[in-house]
Every structure is written in structure tokens, then in C-alpha cells.
Amino acid sequence: MISKADFIRIVRDELALPLADKDLDEDLDQVVNWSSMLLVRLVVALEKETGQKVQISGLLTERTLQGIYARAVGA
Amino acid sequence: MTTVDQSPLARLRELGAAGRLTEDHAAVAQLLSQIASGAQGLADLTRAGQILARRDPDEILRRATDSGETVRPVTVAVTGHSTIEPLVAPLTAEFARHGYLLRPSVGEFDAYLRDLQDPSSHLYSRDTELALVVLDPQMIFDELPKPWSVADVEQTVTAKMAQLDRLVGNYVRHAKATLVLNTVPLHRIHTHSLVDLRSRTRLSVAWRSFNTALLGLSEKYARVQVIDLDPLIAEGGPVHDQRMAVYAKVQLGDEVLSRYAREVGHLIRALHGRTKKVLVVDLDNTLWDGILGDDGAEGIAAATTFRGEAFGLFQRTVQQLGSQGVVLAISSKNDREAVLAVLRDHPDMVLRDTDFARINANWEPKDTNLTDIAARLNLGVDSFVFADDSSFETGLVAMSLPSVAVVCLDDEPALHTSKLLADGWFDVLDLTDEDRARGELYRGEAARSDLLAGADSMAEYLRQLGIRVELKLVEQPDVARVAQLTLRTNQFNLTTQRWQQADVTDRINDPDHLVLSIRSADRFGDNGVVGALFARRDDGELHIENMVLSCRVFARGIEDAVMGTLLAYARDSGLRAVHGRYLPTAKNGKVREFYPAQGFDTVAEGAGGELTFRHDLQTIPAIPDHVRITSNFLDRVEGRLA
Numbered sequence: 001m002i003s004k005a006d007f008i009r010i011v012r013d014e015l016a017l018p019l020a021d022k023d024l025d026e027d028l029d030q031v032v033n034w035s036s037m038l039l040v041r042l043v044v045a046l047e048k049e050t051g052q053k054v055q056i057s058g059l060l061t062e063r064t065l066q067g068i069y070a071r072a073v074g075a
Numbered sequence: 076m077t078t079v080d081q082s083p084l085a086r087l088r089e090l091g092a093a094g095r096l097t098e099d100h101a102a103v104a105q106l107l108s109q110i111a112s113g114a115q116g117l118a119d120l121t122r123a124g125q126i127l128a129r130r131d132p133d134e135i136l137r138r139a140t141d142s143g144e145t146v147r148p149v150t151v152a153v154t155g156h157s158t159i160e161p162l163v164a165p166l167t168a169e170f171a172r173h174g175y176l177l178r179p180s181v182g183e184f185d186a187y188l189r190d191l192q193d194p195s196s197h198l199y200s201r202d203t204e205l206a207l208v209v210l211d212p213q214m215i216f217d218e219l220p221k222p223w224s225v226a227d228v229e230q231t232v233t234a235k236m237a238q239l240d241r242l243v244g245n246y247v248r249h250a251k252a253t254l255v256l257n258t259v260p261l262h263r264i265h266t267h268s269l270v271d272l273r274s275r276t277r278l279s280v281a282w283r284s285f286n287t288a289l290l291g292l293s294e295k296y297a298r299v300q301v302i303d304l305d306p307l308i309a310e311g312g313p314v315h316d317q318r319m320a321v322y323a324k325v326q327l328g329d330e331v332l333s334r335y336a337r338e339v340g341h342l343i344r345a346l347h348g349r350t351k352k353v354l355v356v357d358l359d360n361t362l363w364d365g366i367l368g369d370d371g372a373e374g375i376a377a378a379t380t381f382r383g384e385a386f387g388l389f390q391r392t393v394q395q396l397g398s399q400g401v402v403l404a405i406s407s408k409n410d411r412e413a414v415l416a417v418l419r420d421h422p423d424m425v426l427r428d429t430d431f432a433r434i435n436a437n438w439e440p441k442d443t444n445l446t447d448i449a450a451r452l453n454l455g456v457d458s459f460v461f462a463d464d465s466s467f468e469t470g471l472v473a474m475s476l477p478s479v480a481v482v483c484l485d486d487e488p489a490l491h492t493s494k495l496l497a498d499g500w501f502d503v504l505d506l507t508d509e510d511r512a513r514g515e516l517y518r519g520e521a522a523r524s525d526l527l528a529g530a531d532s533m534a535e536y537l538r539q540l541g542i543r544v545e546l547k548l549v550e551q552p553d554v555a556r557v558a559q560l561t562l563r564t565n566q567f568n569l570t571t572q573r574w575q576q577a578d579v580t581d582r583i584n585d586p587d588h589l590v591l592s593i594r595s596a597d598r599f600g601d602n603g604v605v606g607a608l609f610a611r612r613d614d615g616e617l618h619i620e621n622m623v624l625s626c627r628v629f630a631r632g633i634e635d636a637v638m639g640t641l642l643a644y645a646r647d648s649g650l651r652a653v654h655g656r657y658l659p660t661a662k663n664g665k666v667r668e669f670y671p672a673q674g675f676d677t678v679a680e681g682a683g684g685e686l687t688f689r690h691d692l693q694t695i696p697a698i699p700d701h702v703r704i705t706s707n708f709l710d711r712v713e714g715r716l717a
Binding site for chain 1: 088122125126128129158160161164316318319322323325329
């Protein structure tokens with residue numbers, strides 16, 4: 001289980017996205033130039049951090065980072 | 076943000092957060108070099124590259140121009156069959172590490188065939204210096220009927236190879252850039268989609284033939300390089316994450332792309348002639364197991380013991396590099412006599428005292444020793460690689476001489492070799508005879524130093540040296556060496572125009588050009604081709620485009636003999652005048668007065684310190700007495716230039 005702060009750090013460091021905390025709830029299109037590549041990269045980084053497999057297919061339709069966080073870490 | 080994590084990557088992030096990445100190039104390059112030698116070097120460089128790639132290259136160039144800093148912009152066009160954006164981050168970092176500013180131009184998804192075909196694509200753009208066509212297995216599998224058989228693969232790879240050969244041939248005829256391709260990995264999901272073992276074997280055979288044919292393209296076309304991915308993949312890590320492949324069409328994963336980017340970083344160095352020339356190694360716990368001063372000669376090992384054998388293997392690698400023209404030297408904190416005794420007599424040693432151009436065994440700081448070795452060899456420290464197991468020494472050299480490439484070894488000697496070879500510091504496009512003989516040449520240099528020390532005067536020394544010079548029209552076998560001289564010579568390089576082999580060949584084939592090689596020898600041996608001269612006839616006058624001479628041989632009268640011969644030739648051919656140019660760089664200041672010393676008049680001084688000269692051929696300077704010069708072009712080009 002990783003905290004929201006860890007999640008934000010991973011997004012910032014692994015994807016090099018300048019993320020403000022409020023961006024978590026924004027639609028991804030508003031935040032950055034989001035792509036499925038960034039999503040898979042994020043999942044790989046989360047898996048490395050937690051040692052747990054994350055199901056990607058369910059995340060592809062999420063529209064916010066908050067939603068991805070909730071699903072990926074099961075919060 | 077405050078952090079206790081002071082890793083180089085964290086410091087780079089802080090520079091980024093402070094908005095200082097567009098101006099602090101030296102600091103960035105130093106951090107990148109530390110990141111590269113860290114435990115997670117490749118992955119962390121990619122992370123660093125993601126941060127650096129967000130900068131605006133134009134903004135960086137503007138700021139550099141304002142502050143007078145040197146950044147070398149390189150435009151690289153990238154195209155491929157699948158998603159290739161992930162290559163930009165590691166490529167940005169590897170280039171920045173070598174002082175290059177990457178200006179990437181990334182093609183559209185799966186546009187590689189169109190980009191190769193279309194002369195108006197970014198691959199053909201005039202600025203493009205490197206064109207990376209990133210190939211992956213889906214370029215074949217996407218074209219197969221579904222379901223497919225091994226016969227389909229055999230047909231498709233044959234057709235694809237013919238198509239690539241045609242497109243690449245077309246590209247090299249019309250574009251100036253160096254084209255980079257790669258071999259293509261075969262995945263287990265491909266082989267094991269076939270259930271019969273015979274078909275699997277046939278698939279593997281067809282696939283290897285395809286890769287062999289791809290590699291053959293670099294034999295066929297001079298400006299094509301093919302990066303073999305096999306050894307890069309064998310270093311570890313999956314070729315890709317299958318989920319990246321399925322969901323994001325990323326067929327080559329971060330790890331492979333970061334290794335590929337490293338190769339490309341060294342390729343651009345090689346293309347620019349920035350190959351390192353000298354390897355300076357430490358001794359204790361670097362070349363042998365133990366500390367000579369403490370353990371004595373009988374207490375050190377480079378064979379027979381487990382650890383000793385690991386050092387012996389490392390010595391073999393160093394020897395292997397030495398056999399290909401890397402000049403070897405030692406910087407060690409030891410007593411010189413004890414070191415020499417070990418190198419001469421110790422039964423374990425692969426490398427002997429005669430393998431090294433300089434042996435600096437003393438108690439001075441190592442940065443001082445590296446500077447001393449550079450001065451003795453008449454080379455810049457920026458052509459040095461330094462390998463040492465002590466983090467104190469590697470840290471000192473990295474800080475005090477940032478242009479030296481530092482290889483940080485540690486207390487695991489089995490890994491010394493892979494650490495030394497992790498970067499392609501000594502990569503060249505082609506190895507010449509002069510390269511192979513370089514170690515010998517630099518050892519000859521030591522003998523010349525001794526003669527000079529014993530001679531009464533410089534004139535006496537030069538007379539005893541018995542210098543012979545041969546001035547020859549360049550023919551195909553010498554093209555590689557001549558191109559290399561234009562690329563690698565920094566000091567005696569009057570206009571510092573860098574030419575690839577194709578550029579030299581173009582000039583040889585042009586009847587208005589005169590391309591001469593300068594070969595020299597003396598009583599200590601043959602120096603090989605040490606220089607070149609490029610001139611062009613125009614309206615009854617001769618224009619010297621450039622002259623280069625290896626720093627090993629200048630100030631011995633060779634340059635005077637060559638110019639005297641050329642001027643006499645021009646006069647005898649009925650030419651009216653000979654023109655020369657000098658373009659200043661940071662390194663060629665010592666040849667600023669070369670033309671005036673040969674009797675040329677200074678005609679103009681242009682912007683940036685450019686000087687133009689003219690010789691009216693009235694008084695030709697005499698050939699120095701101590702040089703015997705022969706030339707084969709005087710009779711052979713009769714009527715060609717006149």
C-alpha cells in the first residue's frame with residue numbers, strides 16, 4: 001500500500017511530470033499530454049515500488065490520476 | 076523542497092526545480108557523468124533525460140550564445156515502426172553527458188518507410204546529422220497473414236530486406252546524414268507460436284539471415300551504421316514489457332533503448348573525431364591484486380589465485396585495447412623502481428613496462444600526473460580515460476579535470492572489464508594501420524625524448540633524427556586515415572574542417588582538387604600517414620582548403636618541407652598564386668603564424684579572427700636541410716592543375 005504522497009512522487013520522478021496536488025482530480029486531458037504509454041510506465045513504476053502486480057486494462061479508461069491511484073493501490 | 080537524498084539525480088531534479096537546467100551546462104554534464112557511473116546508471120540517465128528533454132533547445136542555444144558557453148547542437152531525426160518517443164529521454168541524457176545538445180525530430184508512428192522514401196521528410200532535412208531508423212520485430216510480424224506460417228516469415232523478411240536495401244541506397248545518395256539501423260530481436264512469443272520444432276528452427280534461421288543482411292548494409296554503404304542489439308539485450312533486462320507492447324505499441328523497452336542511446340552517444344563522438352586516445356590505469360587493486368608498497372612483489376597477484384585471475388583478465392582487456400591503438404599509461408602512487416621491477420619480472424603480468432607509453436609511479440596527486448602525461452605525449456587530457464579502484468582518486472580527477480572520462484572501479488575485480496567497456500570511449504568508425512601501430516609510435520616518442528635530452532642543440536637533434544617525408548596523392552586505401560586526421564587533429568589544423576571518408580573521396584575524384592597525404596619516418600621508425608593537405612584550383616590559382624598534421628610530429632620541419640614543396644610545385648606549374656586560410660579554434664592557436672612564416676602575405680582579417688593569406692610565388696622558402704622529402708604527385712598530375 002503506498003500513500004498518496006508516494007504516488008505523487010512517483011508520477012513526478014518516473015514520468016517527470018510537474019504535478020500539483022490539485023491535478024490529481026483534474027481530467028487527464030487537462031493535466032498533461034497523457035498517453036497509454038505514460039500509464040503503462042506509471043504502472044511499471046508502481047509495481048516496482050510495491051512488488052504487487054497491477055491490472056492495466058482496467059486503468060486505461062480512468063480519466064483522473066486520483067482514479068488511477070484508487071484502482072492501482074486498491075484504496 | 077528539502078531533501079536528505081543528495082544523489083546526483085536528486086541534485087539534477089533540484090536544478091530543474093530551480094529553473095537552472097538551461098544555463099548550468101557544466102554542472103549538468105558533471106551530474107550526468109556521476110549518474111552514469113552509479114549503480115542504476117542506465118535507468119537513472121533515462122530519468123534525468125526526461126527532465127532534460129523538457130528544456131527548449133533554442134532557448135539553451137540563445138543563452139549559451141549570450142554567455143559565450145560552448146554547446147554543440149546535433150539534430151537527430153528518429154523514426155521507426157513502433158512507438159519511439161521513449162528513446163528521446165535517454166538520448167537527451169547521453170548527448171548532454173558528452174556536451175551535445177540534442178535537437179530531436181521524432182517521426183510519426185510507423186512512418187519509417189515513408190520517411191526513408193520521401194526526400195522532403197525530416198530524415199533528409201539539411202540539419203539532420205544522424206538519422207535513427209529504429210527497427211523492431213513487429214515490422215515483420217505486422218505484415219504477415221493471420222494466422223501465419225514460417226514460409227510467410229521467410230518470404231516477408233526477404234521482401235523487406237530488398238525494400239530496405241533500395242530505400243537505404245536511395246537515402247545515402249540524397250542525404251548527408253549518417254543513417255543508423257539496428258538488428259531486430261526475435262521474441263519467444265514468436266518462436267513458440269509455432270508448435271513444431273522444425274518450423275521453430277526454420278524461423279530462427281530466417282530471422283538470423285535477416286539480421287545478417289541488415290548488418291551487411293553497413294558494409295555496403297559507407298554512411299550506414301547498424302547497431303547490433305544482441306549484445307545489448309544480453310546485458311540483461313527484458314527486450315520490452317509485453318504490456319507496453321500491447322497497450323502502447325512500445326516494441327523496444329526502456330532498458331534496450333537506454334543501451335541503444337548510449338551506443339548512439341559514442342557514435343556521434345566518433346563521427347566528430349572525439350574518440351579518446353589514452354587509457355591511464357592505476358596499479359594496486361586495478362591491474363593487480365594487492366598493494367605493492369605493503370605486500371611486496373611476492374604478495375601481489377594477477378594470476379594463480381581466484382582474485383588474481385580476475386585482475387589477469389582485466390590486464391588482457393587493457394592489452395586488447397592497446398593492440399588497437401589505445402595509448403596506455405600508468406598513474407600509480409608507488410615507488411617507480413619497485414613498479415618497474417614488477418612490470419619487467421613478475422610472472423603474473425600480462426602487461427609489461429614496454430606496453431606503456433608513460434609510467435608515472437610517484438607520490439604526486441593523480442590530476443598532476445595526468446596533466447604531466449598529457450604534456451609528455453603532446454595530447455590534451457580531454458583525450459584521456461582514467462581507471463582507478465579508489466573513489467578518492469576518481470573523485471579528484473573528475474572534479475579537477477572534468478574533461479577526462481573516469482572509470483570508477485571498485486573492490487570486485489571480476490567486474491573491472493565490464494566497467495571499463497561500459498562506455499565506448501575508444502570507438503572509431505574504422506581502424507587504420509596507424510591506429511594499430513600507435514602504441515609503438517608513442518614509445519618511439521620516448522626514445523626521441525631521450526635523444527633530444529642528449530643532443531647539444533635542437534638543430535643537432537633534428538639532424539640526428541634523419542627525417543624522411545613522403546608527399547603523395549591520396550588514393551583509396553589512405554582515405555580512412557586521411558578522413559580520421561581531419562576529424563581528430565585539433566592543434567595543427569588550419570581550418571578545422573571535419574571530413575568523413577565520403578567527403579575525402581569526393582575531393583579525390585574531382586580533377587580540380589589536390590589531396591595529398593604526408594607520411595613521415597625517422598631513425599626510430601615509420602610514423603605512417605601523419606598529415607594531409609587539401610587544395611583546390613580555381614582560375615589559375617591554388618587555394619589551400621586545409622592542412623592537418625599530427626601533433627606527434629610537428630615542429631620538426633615537416634610542415635615547412637611540405638609547404639615549400641607545394642609552393643615550388645605551384646610555381647613550376649605556372650599557377651599565379653597560392654591562397655591559404657586560418658580559422659581560429661580553442662586549440663589551433665599555435666598555427667596562427669604558420670602561413671606568414673612560409674612567406675604568405677596576410678590579405679584580410681575577418682570576423683571571428685579568420686585570416687586569409689596569399690603567396691605570390693616570387694620567393695619560395697627553402698626546404699629545411701635536415702628533412703629529405705619525396706613526392707609522387709609532381710609528374711603524375713602534370714597538366715591536371717596547371
